[in-house]
Amino acid sequence: MNMNKNIQTFIACDHEYEDSDIVLFGAPFDGTTSYRPGTRFASAAIRNESYGIETYSPYLDKDLSEMKIFDAGDLELCFGNTERVLQEIEDMTEQILNDGKLPFMIGGEHLVTLGSFRAALKKYPDLHIIHFDAHTDLREDYLGEKLSHASVIRRCWDLIGDGKIFQFGIRSGDRVEFEWARQHVTLQKFNFDNLDLVVEALKDKPVYFTIDLDVLDPSVFPGTGTPEAGGVTFLELLKAISFVSRLNIVAMDMNELSPVYDQSGSSTALACKLLREILLQLN
Numbered sequence: 001m002n003m004n005k006n007i008q009t010f011i012a013c014d015h016e017y018e019d020s021d022i023v024l025f026g027a028p029f030d031g032t033t034s035y036r037p038g039t040r041f042a043s044a045a046i047r048n049e050s051y052g053i054e055t056y057s058p059y060l061d062k063d064l065s066e067m068k069i070f071d072a073g074d075l076e077l078c079f080g081n082t083e084r085v086l087q088e089i090e091d092m093t094e095q096i097l098n099d100g101k102l103p104f105m106i107g108g109e110h111l112v113t114l115g116s117f118r119a120a121l122k123k124y125p126d127l128h129i130i131h132f133d134a135h136t137d138l139r140e141d142y143l144g145e146k147l148s149h150a151s152v153i154r155r156c157w158d159l160i161g162d163g164k165i166f167q168f169g170i171r172s173g174d175r176v177e178f179e180w181a182r183q184h185v186t187l188q189k190f191n192f193d194n195l196d197l198v199v200e201a202l203k204d205k206p207v208y209f210t211i212d213l214d215v216l217d218p219s220v221f222p223g224t225g226t227p228e229a230g231g232v233t234f235l236e237l238l239k240a241i242s243f244v245s246r247l248n249i250v251a252m253d254m255n256e257l258s259p260v261y262d263q264s265g266s267s268t269a270l271a272c273k274l275l276r277e278i279l280l281q282l283n
Contacts, residue, residue, distance in 0.1 A: 009071035010275065011050040012064035019068050022282060023096045026074035027108040027115075029085050030258075032148045036225040038258035042271070043074050043106040045259040050272045059238065062280040069279060070101075082111070082147045089115030093251060097123050102282065106275070107255025109225070110137060110149040113210045117156050120251040124206035128164045129156060130198070130244055132237070133212035134228035136173030138181055149256075157184060166198045168240065169215040172228045191232065192240040199243045209244055209252035211278075213271060223267025225258045234270060238277060245281035254278070 003017040013024055026043025033039065055064040075092060077085045089105070093116040096103040105116050110133070121127045131137075131153055138157075142148035146155065157165055165185040169192065181187040188194055214224040217231030232240075257271045 003070070003072060007073075008047050010047050011053065012055045012067075013069040013071040013279075015068045015070050017070045017072070020070035020101060022067070022069045022102045022104055022279060023072055024069060024104050024106065025072040025092055026106045027077065027089050027112040028074050029077045029079070029107070029112055030109040030225070031079050031082055031085065032111050032142070032145065033109050033225055034142055034148065034150050036258060036261060038260040039107060039109045039225060039256055041259055042108065042255070042257035045268045046106060046257065046271050046275065047071070049265065049268045050275075052269060053272050053276060055276070057277055057280050059277060060280050062283065064276060064279060067279065067283050086111070086115035086118070086147070090119045093119035094122065097251065102249070103251045104279070104282075105253035105255075107253060110210075110212050110255050111147060111152045112255060113152050113253055114147075114155050116251055116253055117208050118159065120206075120208050121159055124250055126205060127160060127208055127250070128202055128205050129153070129160075129166065129208050129210065130202075130247075131165065131167045131210050131212075132169050132215045132240065133167065134169060134172050134214040134231055135212070135226065136167070136170055136177040136181060136187070137212075138173065138177040138185070153185075166202075168192050168195060169232055171230050190230065192236065195240055195243050199246060202247055205248065206250045207244070207247045209249050211252075211254045212256045213254065214256050216270075221267050221270055223259050223262030224256050225261070226256075234274070237274070241278055242281060245278070249282065252278075
């Protein structure tokens, strides 16, 4: 796969691939979105709007310019063939992992996680998931389709089984999903309570970290396809990420920004700032 520099990068993420520790790439796919499409535009919007923020974080007293991050740009994904999309994401993630770097994917709808997760699982058979989201994503299928952003965590469970998935901020899903979750995953409704206990339990484990940005309350993050009232604040999310960043994160993603539903641009600006803070904490 070609790893030349992308023409437009996320702010300060313009180091050479060979020298970088973290590799950003976009997965602009929303082919199974169940409500409002538009997340395919997220990664490009985040890159473009990132130049409205500083490289320096006053929260962490760190600067992105001091890190070695390569932005590979967006994958060219085929709409209409979901399995092929997932395979292309898996191939990209696998290459990055095999080169000894940390893959960070920007979605896209949440189903893109499955492709990246499959690649990480090949390298780390004892892989665990920490999942921040408003939705359970635990359906067996959505309208008969098993490959859906509404079933992505269930598809991950198919691969790793019980006791390895930890969900936080969840406040929406079918009753059947919540009942199923009690037997198979650890699900924290509404907030990040007990996250510190999970981090302590996983301190020696490889972790895949996936953030669906609709975990945030729509009053602060309206730019998403499936807004759900009752979410967390930006600062609460930032604090939770600081806990997870202590773990051995081997791959991660951030998804479900849909910039077309927030004409003010504030949701994209939030996503840019959050991405900066996560990248700095992965160092």
